[in-house]
Amino acid sequence: MPRVTSMCLDPIPTRADQLRRRGRPGEIADEDAVTYFTPSADDLSWLAGFNRAENRLGVAVQLSTLPWLGWVPDDPAGCPAAALDRLANALAIDPTTAAELLAA
Numbered sequence: 793m794p795r796v797t798s799m800c801l802d803p804i805p806t807r808a809d810q811l812r813r814r815g816r817p818g819e820i821a822d823e824d825a826v827t828y829f830t831p832s833a834d835d836l837s838w839l840a841g842f843n844r845a846e847n848r849l850g851v852a853v854q855l856s857t858l859p860w861l862g863w864v865p866d867d868p869a870g871c872p873a874a875a876l877d878r879l880a881n882a883l884a885i886d887p888t889t890a891a892e893l894l895a896a
Contacts, residue, residue, distance in 0.1 A: 820872040828860040829875040846893040
C-alpha cells in the first residue's frame with residue numbers, strides 16, 4: 793500500500809466563494825419547486841408563529857433553500873419566482889407582493 797507523506801487540502805470555501813462557484817439559479821425546475829418549496833403542515837404551523845408576513849416568507853425561503861442548494865444564501869430576495877409563488881400561496885400571501893416583502 794502506498795504511503796502518503798503529505799497532503800494538500802483546499803481551504804474551506806467562504807460564503808462568497810460558494811456564491812461565486814454555485815450561485816443561486818434564477819430558474820428552478822418544476823419538480824424541484826414542488827419538492828423543496830412546498831412546506832409541510834408542521835412547517836406551516838411553525839411559520840404561523842411569526843407575526844409579520846415578510847418574516848414568515850423570508851424564513852420559509854431559507855428553510856426551503858437549504859435542502860435545495862445545500863446552503864442558505866444571504867439574500868432571500870434572489871429566490872426564483874416559481875419557488876417564491878409556491879411559498880406565497882402556501883402561506884396565504886399574495887404572490888404579486890411576495891418579492892416586495894422579501895426586499896423590505
